[in-house]
Amino acid sequence: MDRASLLSTFYQTFAVQAEILARAPGRVNLLGEHVDYNDGAVLPVAIDRSVLIAARATRQDIVHLNALDLGKRASFSLSSVEKKEDLAGQPLPAWAHYPAGVAWSLQQAGYALRGLDLVYTSEVPIGAGLSSSAAVEVGFGMLWNSLCDLGISRLALAQLCKRAENDYVGLACGLMDQFASACGVAGHALYFDTRSLEWHPLPLPSGTAVVIADSGVRRSLKESAYNERRQSCEQAVELLRKYLPAIQSLRDVSPTEFAAYGYYLPEIVQRRAEHVIKEIARVNSAVNALQRQDAAAFGALMYAGHVSLRDLYQVSIPALDALVEIARRLSGCLGARLTGAGFGGCTVNLVEDDRVQMFIEDLKNAYHRQTGLQAQVYLCQASAGASAGWL
Secondary structure, three states: OOHHHHHHHHHHHHOOOOOEEEEEEEEEEEEOOOOHHHOOEEEEEEEEEEEEEEEEEOOOOEEEEEEOOOOEEEEEEHHHHHHOEOOOOOEOOHHHHHHHHHHHHHHHOOOOOOOEEEEEEEOOOOOOOOOHHHHHHHHHHHHHHHHOOOOOOHHHHHHHHHHHHHHHHOOOOOOHHHHHHHHOOOOEEEEEEOOOOOEEEEEOOOOEEEEEEEOOOOOOHHHOOHHHHHHHHHHHHHHHOOOOOOOOOHHHOOHHHHHHHHHHOOHHHHHHHHHHHHHHHHHHHHHHHHHOOOHHHHHHHHHHHHHHHHHOOOOOOHHHHHHHHHHHHOOOEEEEEEEOOOOOOEEEEEEEHHHHHHHHHHHHHHHHHHHOOOOEEEEEOEOOOOEEEEO
């Protein structure tokens, strides 16, 4: 749905014009998967698919949500948002926990909010590994930040949105998704150190394009083994402290040290830790590749990352493996890997500019022949981060 249609829908719903429009993009992670909650560095890109929210402040403390893509509505009171109940005292539906969680997080941080009438829509597919939930959170955060003149920086807003997902929604995600949605830079990947919170943009390799392939297989992150993987990482740190007492996270373990001490971990924990430690090293190598504009080297690191996610972290599925294997055989593809938490969703591909359209068609056709599934494959542009503007 475009801007004009969204604003028209708002007027049809509330019989008044919207006064503010907020946008927050999804993200695709080029490299650094499952390392953000291990203090590692990541390389996401904000994408040109976004959540759009049209809203108007009210004099009440009530938030009226109209989720157009879901065809559902819900309302909650800002003064009792911690109860996770609607105005009738019934449990809020799960989809409403994301905007309600942002309201809760902002108020917990001491910010005064206003009630809203709003409608919203999303171009970011749910369950595809492109951070649809983070885009919703950041969009609502940006909306209140602008509407209530809160003066929150982009990075601080991302942190508050992360708290909403961790402590209100109940998913132990890292900061990468909210950071990328809030802080995206057009035409650039974002190097983000999740420990120091330092970051800087890096230009994508010249002569290349980012292509996303949606496998068509959906997953719910809360129902996946995401939290189990995180617990394995924490267990690895505890056990490795016997040999490396100063470590705080797997980020502090070098590949050389892990080669010496990883043997003492339980097999599953060892696999999880090996992925994280080597993935952090791959990100550092990828930064060097981007700085020298070496697209082939960057792509090779993407392929290696997928193998690690498949065999060590074990978050891939046959459909994602098929997309990567097919892409690797196609002319012009420099690198491919699953993106997001795994268990379904999308792959990200680095493709030579002049081969993009042929690559898209060949990947869709070969994937359908091999799996019987239809993939949505599309060119992706690195976009700017979230914004909000008065109408």
